[in-house]
Amino acid sequence: MHTESNTMKAVIKPTPHPQKDWEKGLILTEVPIPQITDPREVKIEILASAICGTDVGIYNSKQSLKDEMLSNTTPYVIIGHEFAGKIVDAGDIARKHLAGLLIVKSYEDKTLSDFIGKRNTDELAGDPDLIKFLNENFVVSAEMHITCGKCYQCRIGQKHVCQNTKIKGIHEDGAFTKYVKVPAENIVLFRNGELPVEIIAFMDAIGNAVHTAQSVNLMGQTVAILGCGVQGLMATAIAKMSGASKIFVTDASKPGTSATHEKIVEKRFSIAKKFGADFCFDVAIPEEREKFIKTVKAETNGTGVDIVFEMSGNYKAYQDAFEVIRMGGTISLLGLPEGDVNIDFSKNVIFKGITIHGIIGRKVFETWEIMRSILKSGLAEKILEAGFITHQLPLEKFEEGFNAIKNGDGLKVILKP
Template identity: 40%
Template sequence: MQALKKESLTADGLLFVSNEPEPSLGHSDIKIRVAAASICGTDQSIYQITSRPGMRDEMLTHNGGNADRYQPIIVGHEFCGEVVDVGEDVDPELAAVGDYVTSEMHISCGHCQQCRSGQRHICKNIKVKGLHLDGAFAEYVVVPAENIVNLERFGGRDVIPPRLGAFLDALGNAVHTVMEGHVAGNTVAILGCGAQGLMASAVARTLGATRIYVTDYSDPGGSFDAKRLAERFQTARELGADFCFDTNEEAAPGQRRELMERARDEHGGGVDVVLEMSGAESAYNDAGSLVKNGGRILLLGIPSRPLRSFDFGKYAVWKGVTIRGVFGRRMFETWHAMLDLLASEKTGLKARLDRIIRPEAVPLSDFERGFELVRSHEAVKLLLEPGR
């Protein structure tokens, strides 16, 4: 089968389409033919591995320990497809050949303290398919049956078409973060206008946030220039944001100040909830400035290096703020909540999300173009189709 692998962790790029044997099926596994997959920020980090030492170390934790001993793995973890084989120990209630499914790609151990206390998503021994183990940018993928999310139970392709089914993993991150923020009846600031920030805008609107501010930082020399950011902000407004601000004070004089003043003056000293989805150092200080006393900051973005400055005294202690990290999706509460939200026509969530999916899919063999479209922010979410 055709599969996209990361050859080595010593340089950027180094992804290659390789001819691989189909993965073998264990007794408790399910084998899926991948219909569509989607490129995520994590995949971009793997692509540009030299600027993401944390990601490289993470990949090596279960694969050789150092870059010399790394064994190339198939990347990719956002996908949907059709069941083609079921291990002999799998309960037939879970899935049958022909079912339309996706999978949670975080594999928890089942026996650590976190797993045994209802927190499998932060399992101490977690392994991620597409990061530590072979993933889904391939014609076939095998997953443990207990990780399967059977989309037939949520209306099948009619309700969750593959163009949406391909990135439920990513949407699940946004849903998890917004739900942890308890946004209903509250004011929200979403920092970062990438795929997560956009999806979170739609979900926060759906879940009853009263006011949604979205920010990002334009980089005149980079790909997210002022023009591209203006397009992103337009999309954010279509998805649910009320107001968007460019926090680069040189490129957009006065915008950051206006945001801070509005948050302070109109909402009792700041917003109730900040969702940090950029990983950019400046955004953490924005989060601390924007949040009201007693508010909440949820962290989903991952900084590329340890932060040099964040004033915990000023932004956390004096303000009595709760700061919380969010990882993955709760297994499987987040999945169920997300699929119910998508299935309910009244929420309008599905129609809104449709705006962020690039209409044309890209064949897996043309992955370079797909990665470039996402890296340059020309596409928010795009589908990769293996075997085409």
């Protein structure tokens, strides 16, 4: 007689200890399948998840992430915060929230409208077929920054900078597994076929680039995008679709490593140009960096660019940002540098009249709805056609995916349980 297993495979990271080395790597193991214990929670079956730069940092036991995860009270955490899935269970309060989301969406969907009829939220929440209907008709993702809803920032509509944020996949169990639990209010619904599952699986990452783009008006502006990884490439595509007039992209090769000049040109710069970059430069090569600065000056009549998006977190990129930004321009910072960065504020910020934005996460849920619109208007097809998703692997082969990113062969890597 076959019995249903009460465990699932998951990729975990042991919680660090303040006085001990945090061993590099991740562990594939069996963990208990989560059950709904909070009436506000939704249980989701994962269809696909995606490896993020933060996951790579956890894999490599990066100090800043060790510091962040020291407060975790469990012996390990399931990592991963980018995913697409199907709802399989929900608590009583969660059912009411989901019913409300469906009612709001019913005006644009006859199948949904027919299912709801004239029922109100409570009546719909009590329908025993509600979860089945959701499972059959919708793919979901979620905002994995879990906010408190009570602090000053949450109460004035700035949940993305909540004082008490907990991040799934860092502080609480995440998505590199079969099932994940998320508060219902963090759920984002997508009608079947609205967007490809593989795209929904990393909308969290696309959202960082969209939020960066949201910080400025891109129409008709010249833009330098520093860092040509996942975030830089997404920012390039969004800047182009948002009406940027000229886009300059940089990245930095590392001789003797996987990130060689040839590999960057072949993989990253070729996709950047498909996404709308006008010029690409490998600024690790002195002649290329000089060419980058000269080209920006030549293409902007000596003025400099209107906007810089710093997506790399590299110290030298900050120097480049201040070198090419025009007086009165705007610099938006998403990349995470380690430690301190020396900046001459008088020379580079105050006397130049620069505006600087620090970007964290996604605006909830403004960024998600902008993403939905941009992706449906052609960006999703561009991402797929450009070969941006380089690997789709079973969860058990997660090491292969992390190695692909490490050796420069992987951009977006999808894992499927």
